[in-house]
Amino acid sequence: MTLDTQKIRADFPILSTKVNGKPLVYFDNGATTQKPLQVIHRITKYYEEENSNVHRGVHHLSQVATDKYENARTYIAGFINAQSEKEIIFTRGTTESINLMATVLESWVFANEEVLVTAMEHHSNLVPWQQLCKRQKAKLKIIPVSQQGEIDLDLFKEMLSPKVKLLALTHISNVLGTINPVKEMIEVAHNYGIPVLVDGAQAIAHTKIDVQDLNCEFYTFSAHKAYGPMGIGVLFGKETWLKRLPPYQFGGEMIDQVGYEDSTFNTLPYKYEAGTPNVAGVLGMEAALRYIENQGIDNIKKHEDHLLEYATSLLEEIDGIRIVGTAKEKTAVLSFVINGIHPYDIGTILDQMGIAIRTGNHCAQPLVESFGLPGTIRASFGLYNTIEEVDVFFAALLRAIEMLR
Amino acid sequence: MTIQEKSQSVIDEFSMYDDWMDKYAYLIELGKDVPLIDEKFKTNQYLISGCQSRVWLHAKMKDGLILLSADSDAVITKGIASLLIRVLSGQTPKDILESDLDFLKQIGLQEHLSPTRANGLTSMIKQIQLYARAFLLKSQKL
């Protein structure tokens, strides 16, 4: 089924804004997506009709809020096909999910052991592991990425050994658009008993996520990159793992019995949810994922693949262009540089023409530097983008290049 | 010319262009006239942070006046540096520290030249003021 983009666009009020007098072309979905009315209204409804603290009141509203909150957890567990809602921990987003793991895995990674990440990680899936390794006197090893933007699977396999205690890798690269062969890599890692964390920040809105099929130990994502609100996200963890790892933050909600000397802790998932949670955020995230489900993730992927393919074919014709990331399996992200022109200059001129793209190192400084670049220009697509917008973008880009050459 | 007079001449020049595209083209042109920083100063020490592109800025004191030079690998950033240098280079530290730089708001690129953009403008201004303060202190000690 093809997406009805005109109908979809009507759900996103912000898409009809003008920037510098021009209709907005929003191609910065990799940074954050816009929110449909369904999400905005869900959040408003919560504050207008349902607001109360969860899991503590005996009163009606508290029960309403708690039910909605827990139903959302169940829905989200189903959305990524987790075995149970106990495996769904609500966090502030991908970054917090990974930091949580990098803290509690202090009880798993020790001196002289190794953590593997790929060369294409976002800083959020690199620095927490780098710092964990520093604290534990362990070694962080980097799995190389080819000039096309693909993980070298042979080299990856050679790096595996009983010393490796964790593999952390991104499902889809926010710079290159590469869809990594995570399932295959997880299977190989498991042969060595290595648990795997997948950073799904760029995947959740673009491809079907099935954590049981992937068989990863941990999976993380942020709602705001999937048409949901900012400040809320998920850490999925296999129950067996989350059960035996220590708590992260301490306080209300996550405890069982508290004394002045010692305390016992709540069961999953509450053990990892200290303090009053972001209930409105959770409900907004549920509404966003339901929106995706209604459109059909496969339809969305097909639509975005089409946009990517069309945009790539146009851009390839530009004199002096280099497309950064030419992996066979790729989606929704198009990074490039133009010979002799700084990405920042292009971004600035495109902005004047109402086009929102991102320039810079996209929080993946080591990767961009390894390509010998000062940064890239990145167009990243979402379900509401259209072929016509790609045409506008292309024409604007040609104009910018003409001006800057 | 005083900072005030130089600012006014920049405002007058930009007012000749209505279209943002022409304003940017002019800004880029100005960048080509920037007093280029000596290659040997293109080091981290003279690099301005807070900008996506690299900008280097150097200042020296001659006959009581501050002389600025710069370079950048992005042409728009270079234009911005050139604007600042055109108005502030050759002035006394005291005058620089007392200037309000209001002309930036009046040339019609205000949204682009706003301090919250990652264009390095704020950092460049801060750095120039820092140089001015240091030179002022030095001259008072002598």
Ligand SMILES: Cc1ncc(COP(=O)(O)O)c(C=O)c1O
């Ligand atoms: C691949 C990847 N990982 C992690 C993150 C961090 O996500 P958040 O800022 O929502 O925590 C991002 C966001 O840019 C990303 O693209």
